[in-house]
Amino acid sequence: MSEIPTIKPRRKGRSGMQAMLIPSQxxxxxxxxxxxxxxxxxxxxxxxxLATQYGADACCPVTVxxxxxxxxxxxxxxxxxxxxxxxxxxxWRMVDPASLLxxxxxxxxxxxxxxxxxxxxxG
Numbered sequence: 001m002s003e004i005p006t007i008k009p010r011r012k013g014r015s016g017m018q019a020m021l022i023p024s025q026x027x028x029x030x031x032x033x034x035x036x037x038x039x040x041x042x043x044x045x046x047x048x049x050l051a052t053q054y055g056a057d058a059c060c061p062v063t064v065x066x067x068x069x070x071x072x073x074x075x076x077x078x079x080x081x082x083x084x085x086x087x088x089x090x091x092w093r094m095v096d097p098a099s100l101l102x103x104x105x106x107x108x109x110x111x112x113x114x115x116x117x118x119x120x121x122x123g
Contacts, residue, residue, distance in 0.1 A: 005022075005054040005056070006023075006024075007019045007054065007055070008020050008022060012058075019056040020058050021050055021054050021056035021059040022060050022063050023054075023064060025070060025071065027050060027054075031049055031053075032071065032093060033089055035093040036093070037090075037119040038117075038119035038120035038122075039093065040093065040096055042094075043094050046064065046094055047064055068094060068105075069104075069105065072095070072105040072106050074088070075091050076091075076107045077106065092111070092115040097109045097112040
């Protein structure tokens with residue numbers, strides 16, 4: 001937790017306000033890396049954990065998805081270049097292989113299913 005979080009007040013409902021965490025890519029990557037191996041975890045769980053960790057009411061879903069896409073690109077292409085799995089952020093733990101998002105990410109749904117299955121076998 002070396003970064004200073006960006007927390008902005010945002011409207012919630014007609015008259016309420018909430019503290020919205022705008023996470024950095026590093027914050028998202030750290031949460032992904034701490035997810036259980038071989039198990040798909042909803043991105044909403046990641047956002048709630050980040051909000052709680054940094055004392056916010058919520059975590060920006062748009063920013064998290066943007067970072068998740070960037071992390072997927074970096075990780076997938078590093079693996080394609082021969083980097084060991086242990087050195088990349090395991091984004092496949094946060095993407096439902098049956099989702100449209102999985103099809104749009106580097107590697108696609110097949111890669112995500114394969115990585116989750118490999119982690120289950122290794123674990």
